[in-house]
Amino acid sequence: DVKVTQSSRYLVKRTGEKVFLECVQDMDHENMFWYRQDPGLGLRLIYFSYDVKMKEKGDIPEGYSVSREKKERFSLILESASTNQTSMYLCASTTRSGYEQYFGPGTRLTVT
Amino acid sequence: GQQLNQSPQSMFIQEGEDVSMNCTSSSIFNTWLWYKQDPGEGPVLLIALYKAGELTSNGRLTAQFGITRKDSFLNISASIPSDVGIYFCAGTRSYNTDKLIFGTGTRLQVFP
Numbered sequence: 001d002v003k004v005t006q007s008s009r010y011l012v013k014r015t016g017e018k019v020f021l022e023c024v025q026d027m028d029h030e031n032m033f034w035y036r037q038d039p040g041l042g043l044r045l046i047y048f049s050y051d052v053k054m055k056e057k058g059d060i061p062e063g064y065s066v067s068r069e070k071k072e073r074f075s076l077i078l079e080s081a082s083t084n085q086t087s088m089y090l091c092a093s094t095t096r097s098g099y100e101q102y103f104g105p106g107t108r109l110t111v112t
Numbered sequence: 113g114q115q116l117n118q119s120p121q122s123m124f125i126q127e128g129e130d131v132s133m134n135c136t137s138s139s140i141f142n143t144w145l146w147y148k149q150d151p152g153e154g155p156v157l158l159i160a161l162y163k164a165g166e167l168t169s170n171g172r173l174t175a176q177f178g179i180t181r182k183d184s185f186l187n188i189s190a191s192i193p194s195d196v197g198i199y200f201c202a203g204t205r206s207y208n209t210d211k212l213i214f215g216t217g218t219r220l221q222v223f224p
Contacts, residue, residue, distance in 0.1 A: 004154075042115050042200075042214050042215070042216055042217065043155075043200075043214045045211065048211070058211075090154050090155070092154075099143045099145065099160065099204055099212070100145060100157055100160050101145075101157070101202075101212060102157060103147075103154035103155045103156070103157075104154050105153055105154045106152070106153060106154045108152070
C-alpha cells in the first residue's frame with residue numbers, strides 16, 4: 001500500500017512565525033504535490049515537484065515556498081504565517097507518468 | 113482555478129439504499145478519478161478510469177467514464193454507515209499533465 005505521511009495532524013502557530021510542513025512517501029514516487037483545502041474552494045494546488053531539487057508553482061504559490069532535497073520528502077514552508085493561511089494542508093504523490101495521486105492524512109494549521 | 117461540477121451537493125439516505133452521483137465538465141477529460149474523504153482525513157482513492165465508456169467496480173462502488181468524456185458517474189450500492197463522507201471526482205484534461213482538477217464534492221450522510 002502507498003503510504004504518505006505528514007509530520008503533524010494539527011498545528012497552531014502565531015502570525016509571523018515560520019512554519020514547516022513535512023511530507024514523506026514510501027513508494028519511490030517521483031511527483032509530489034502540496035494542496036490546501038478550504039470550505040467552498042475545494043482543493044487548490046500550491047506547489048509540486050517532479051524530481052529532487054525541482055519545483056513548479058501551482059495555482060496559489062504566494063506566501064509559500066517548498067523544498068525537495070530527497071526523493072521521498074517534500075516540505076512546504078510558510079515564510080511568515082498569516083491568518084489567511086489557516087487551512088487544511090494536504091500532500092500527495094504519484095509516479096512520474098501516473099495520474100492517481102495518493103494523499104496524506106492532512107495537517108490542519110491554525111494561525112492566530 | 114477550474115473546478116468540476118458535482119451533483120448533488122449533499123445526500124441524506126437510509127442505510128441499504130443505493131446512491132448515485134455525477135461529475136461534469138465543459139471540456140473533455142482524459143482521466144477520471146473518484147476519491148472519498150472522511151472528516152479530518154485526507155482523500156482516499158476509490159476508482160480510476162482511463163477510457164471513454166469504461167465501467168469499473170471496487171466492491172459496492174461502480175464508476176463510469178462518460179461516453180462524451182465530459183462526465184463521470186459513481187454509484188454506491190446497499191449503503192452502510194461507514195459510507196458517510198465527502199466524495200470527490202478529479203480528472204486531467206491532457207495526457208501531458210498530471211495536475212488534477214477537482215470536483216466540488218458530494219457530502220453523503222447515511223442514517224441507520
